[in-house]
Amino acid sequence: RDLMEELLPVLRESGKPFYARVLRTKRVRNMRVDELYSHIEEIKALFRLGIEWRGTYALNPENPFGLEINPDYDVYLALGDGFRRAMRSLLDVELGENSLVLRKTMNQEVYFSGPNKVAEVSKKLGFPTEVLWKCPCIEDVSLDSLISANRDYIEAFAEASKAFLRAFEDYDIVVPWSGGKDSTATLILAKEVFDEITAVYVRMEYEMPGTDEYVEELAEKLGVNLVRVDVPMPVEKYGMPTHGNRWCTRKKVEVLYSVVSEFENPVLLVGDRDGESARRRLKPPVVERKTDFGRILEVMPIKFWSGLMVQLFILMRGFKLHPLYYEGFYRLGCTICPSLAEWEVELLKKRGVRALPQSFLPTTRPTTKATTANRPMSP
Known part of the structure; x- marks a missing residue:
């Protein structure tokens, strides 16, 4: 306790994000380990989920906003007019500009506009999208204010991630790149550390619309070596992918490892994050994979980031997210x-995409079971 009291002024002067907590002493030694582990997981979550409201959303592990904290939650931004139009047309939910979204387990999401909760939506897999409640108390938040309020915080995390990556300078750097936000942020970080990078885009037959163009355009802007491998998906032979038979994932991983095996001393930089799932949270930041092509290291430089941090980092670097x-x-x-929820199926249908899981064809309209309040609700 005395040591922490001495350390606090030094931490404050550093200007870096930090969080300190004194633990109670347990009489039973094994209980001390359990308590320490639970505190570490909670504090890790506070660093990516803690929010302060000061006219915009600012990351703060003290969490004065009072956001619900759970090691398996994530937070991200509902960006763009298209997001707001989709919420309005499909769910009859109004959002302010750049709303904050707390993503809980089982695909349940809480939406904030300004300082107010405005809706809670269930996007549980295999069930109709359901609005649990909503409130007409929207408030806009500008993207400039979000970037300004969080720049130093995110840069501190970026510097820590880059320091971590420098331990792998003697390796051939390979980034599996899907065009998604996490692998894109990982690729940008890698480009800021290493002189030569290879991005591998394993292009599946039923790829999301717009991914080809996004990957090719951003690869050119970043100046990275791009290897594209097209993988057919013979559903007539294997059937539609299911949770119990994800043959498509196996094909994708096999192709990736085959490409990586051509390098003399490869390391894979992957975009896995704690906030995505409990399974990924429990993985260490460096994993050695035993493959048919030999042992391959996987490194996770953004493991402790939130979706919000990833989004703002990409935008801060002057790039757009996938459309x-x-x-x-x-x-x-x-x-x-x-793993597509009905919400995502409906969004794809709006784009005219019909190659969807059979379990969703035909699909029902999202349901609304909401109570509407006439006054703002506190976090």
Whole structure:
């Protein structure tokens, strides 16, 4: 306790994000380990989820905004007019500009516009999208204010991630790149550390619309070596992918490892993050994979980032996100992915895409079971 009291002024002077907590002493030694682990997981979550409201959303591990904290939650921004139009047309939910979204487990999301909660929506897989409640108390937040309020915080995380990556300077750097926000942020970070990078785009047959163009354009702007491998998906042979039989993922990974095996000393920089799932949270930031082509290192430089941090980092570097993020998507995959929620299926239908999981054809309209309040609700 005394040591922490001495350390706090030094931490404050550094200007870096930090969080400090004194733990109670447990009499039973094993209980101390359990308590320490639970505190570490919670504090990791506070660094990516903690928010302060000061006319805009500012990351702050003290979390004065009172956002619900859970190690398996994520937070991201509902960016773009297309996102707002989709919420209005499909769910009859009004959002302010650049709303904050708390993504909980089971694809349940809480939406904030300005300082107010405005809606809670369930996007549970295999069920109709459902509005649990909504409130007409929207407020706009400018993108410039978000970038300004969070620049130093995100730069501190970026510097930590780049320092971590410098341990791999003697390797051949390979980034599996889907065009999604996480692999894109990983690629940008890698480009800021290493002179030569190879981005591998394993292009599945049922790729999301706009991905080819996005990847090719951004690769040229970044000046990275781009390797594109097209992978057919013979659904007539294997059937539609399911959670129990994700043969498509196996094909994608096999092709990726085959490309990586051509390098003498490769390391894969992947965009896995704690906030995506409990499974990914429990993985260490460096994993050695045993493959048919030998052992390959996988490194996760943005493991402790939130979706919001990833979005703002890409925008801060002067690049746009994949177009689908501006239309309501949280994650990208294939158009026949078994992990597509009905919400994503409806968004694809609006674009005229019909190659969707059979379980969603035909699909029902999203349902609304909402209560509407006439006054703003506090976080």
